[in-house]
Amino acid sequence: MTKAGAPPGKAVEPVADPELQERTRKLLRESEAHPHRYSGSRRSLWRAMAPECVRGAVVAAGAALMWQATGADQTQEPSDDDLPASVSDAFDEAVRNIVEALHSGIERLWPLAVTGLVVLIAFRVMETVTYNAALRELDEFRARYVQPSQLTDEAQTLLARAQQARRTVLGSSVHRCDLIDRQRNEVALPHQEWEIAEALREYSRLMKAEPAKPRGSMVAAVIDVRRKSLATSLRGIERRVVALEAYADEVRRADDRFQELKQIQQLTQGSADVLELLARTARHDHAVAEIDGMNAQAEAVAATFTAALESAKEAAAIVLPPAIEAV
Known part of the structure; x- marks a missing residue:
C-alpha cells in the first residue's frame, strides 16, 4: 500500500466536476492556460462598435467629399471633331479623364465599402457577444473546477496521490x-477524485484565511483550535485517499498476476509439441510428468490471479459507491 508520505508519481492536475460538459471543461482549461484572454469585465457592445463606426464614418465622409469634388470638376467633353490645339489642352483632357475615372470608381465602390463596414461591425459585435458569454460561463462554472494553485502543499500532495491511484486503476x-467492472470504475473514480479535490480546496481556503501574524494570545489560541479541527478534517480526507490507494494496490497485484498468467499460458500452449519432441528424442516417461507440471503451474497461477481479482473487487466494493441500476 502507498504510504501517506510517499511522493506522487506525477504532478497534481486540475480537476473538473465530472458532470460538466466537455466544451465547458475545455473553456476552463483554456482560461487557466491563457488567463490574459479572459481578464477584466464584460465588454460593451457600443464600445466594441464605436471604433469601427468612427473609422467608417471618416472614410465615408472623405469618399463623399472626393466624389462630390470630382463630380463638380467635370466639364463638357469636346466633340470628336475637336482636336487639342496645344499641349495645355491635351493635359487638361488627361486630367479630366482621370477625374472622371476616379468619380466613377468611387461611385461603383461605394456599395462594396458600405457592405464591408457592416460586415466588420457585425464581426465585432459577434466577437464581443462570444467573449461576454464565455465570461458568464466561467463565472458560473469556475467553482466546479479545482486548480492546483488553490491548494496548500499538503492538499496538493493528497490530490496527486488520489490521481495516481485513479490512473493506476484505469x-x-x-x-x-x-x-x-470497467463501467463502474470509469464513472465512480472521477467522482471520487472530484469530491476529494473539492474538499481539499475548501480545506486550503480555510487554511489560507488565517492571519499571517496573529496578534495576542487569544488570537493564537483560536488559531490553534481551528488548526486542530482542520487537521482532523484533513486526516478524514487522507483516509479516503488511502482507501483509493489500497484499491489501486489490489488492482496492481491482480494486474501482475494477470500478466503472469498470460505469459505462462503462452508458454504452455505448445505443450503438445514439447511432449511430442520429448517423446521422439528421449522416449522417457519423465516427459509427460514435465508437461503435467507445467500445466499444474499454469493452474496455480490462474487460481492466484482469481484470488487477486476477488481481492480487487472487494476493495472496489469498499471504496466505490454501489452502482445504480437503471429503472
Missing part, C-alpha cells in the same frame, strides 16, 4: 479487459 489490463 490504466490496468484487468480494467481494460473489464475484469473489475
Whole structure:
C-alpha cells in the first residue's frame, strides 16, 4: 500500500466536476492556460462598435467629399471633331479623364465599402457577444473546477496521490479487459477524485484565511483550535485517499498476476509439441510428468490471479459507491 508520505508519481492536475460538459471543461482549461484572454469585465457592445463606426464614418465622409469634388470638376467633353490645339489642352483632357475615372470608381465602390463596414461591425459585435458569454460561463462554472494553485502543499500532495491511484486503476489490463467492472470504475473514480479535490480546496481556503501574524494570545489560541479541527478534517480526507490507494494496490497485484498468467499460458500452449519432441528424442516417461507440471503451474497461477481479482473487487466494493441500476 502507498504510504501517506510517499511522493506522487506525477504532478497534481486540475480537476473538473465530472458532470460538466466537455466544451465547458475545455473553456476552463483554456482560461487557466491563457488567463490574459479572459481578464477584466464584460465588454460593451457600443464600445466594441464605436471604433469601427468612427473609422467608417471618416472614410465615408472623405469618399463623399472626393466624389462630390470630382463630380463638380467635370466639364463638357469636346466633340470628336475637336482636336487639342496645344499641349495645355491635351493635359487638361488627361486630367479630366482621370477625374472622371476616379468619380466613377468611387461611385461603383461605394456599395462594396458600405457592405464591408457592416460586415466588420457585425464581426465585432459577434466577437464581443462570444467573449461576454464565455465570461458568464466561467463565472458560473469556475467553482466546479479545482486548480492546483488553490491548494496548500499538503492538499496538493493528497490530490496527486488520489490521481495516481485513479490512473493506476484505469490504466490496468484487468480494467481494460473489464475484469473489475470497467463501467463502474470509469464513472465512480472521477467522482471520487472530484469530491476529494473539492474538499481539499475548501480545506486550503480555510487554511489560507488565517492571519499571517496573529496578534495576542487569544488570537493564537483560536488559531490553534481551528488548526486542530482542520487537521482532523484533513486526516478524514487522507483516509479516503488511502482507501483509493489500497484499491489501486489490489488492482496492481491482480494486474501482475494477470500478466503472469498470460505469459505462462503462452508458454504452455505448445505443450503438445514439447511432449511430442520429448517423446521422439528421449522416449522417457519423465516427459509427460514435465508437461503435467507445467500445466499444474499454469493452474496455480490462474487460481492466484482469481484470488487477486476477488481481492480487487472487494476493495472496489469498499471504496466505490454501489452502482445504480437503471429503472
